[in-house]
Amino acid sequence: MKKLGNIRFLFISVVLLLFLNLIGGCSSGGNCNGFFGSVKPEPSVTPTTPEPRFSFSAAAVDLFDSNNPWVTDNKLVTARNTGNQGAFVRILIFPTIVSKDGYPLPAKIGDEILIPDLNTTNWMFGDDSKYYYLDVLKEGETAPWLFQNVQLSDAVKTNPDYAECNLKIDIVMEAIAAKPGWTDAWWSMPPASGPELTIMNTLNSKL
Secondary structure, three states: OEEEOOEEEOOOOOEEEEEEOOOOEOOOOOOEEEEOOOOOOOOOOOOOOOOOEEEEOEEEEEEEOOOOOOOOOOEEEEEEEOOOOOEEEEEEEEEEEEOOOOOEEOOOEOOOEEOOOOOOOOEEEOOOOEEEEOOOEOOOOEOOOOEOOOEEOHHHHHOHHHOOOEEEEEEEEEEEEOOOOOHHHHOOOOOOOHHHHHHHHHHHOOO
């Protein structure tokens, strides 16, 4: 926990991995295995050979040095594909600020919390408050940084309500196999307008 003037902040990153596969079983926080093209034959039909087994997994990348919370490049966030098939990924940034007396305080990105180097070239912000990587995250690949630096607004630094408060930033990363039909798992209905429509069309063009 470090002091910035008369304000103390504690950065904590809690990473939640959600692994989804369009075909086959999956488990939260582990690997999903899909068997593509496997068919149980009728008794009179020669059995077909199952397609290879795929391991689907992805991980959030969240680098933070608690000993130097306010240096340049103090919080680096992105996603990495640790499986062997392509994935689409999205990230939710959930900041909270709690006063020294334990009461929640406003903690909105763009107001109290600033991210000056937010990557809007490779990522797009959706109406669901999630950032979508605008390409297939290939096997073994790490996406470009979503951001690398977090700052506090001048209003927070000088507001006595924020004296000795704690800042927590949770990073939630979700990933899904880049296969036709992926939209059914992320949206109950295909987007008809707004940034999600652009995101869907962009990602569909990558299949």
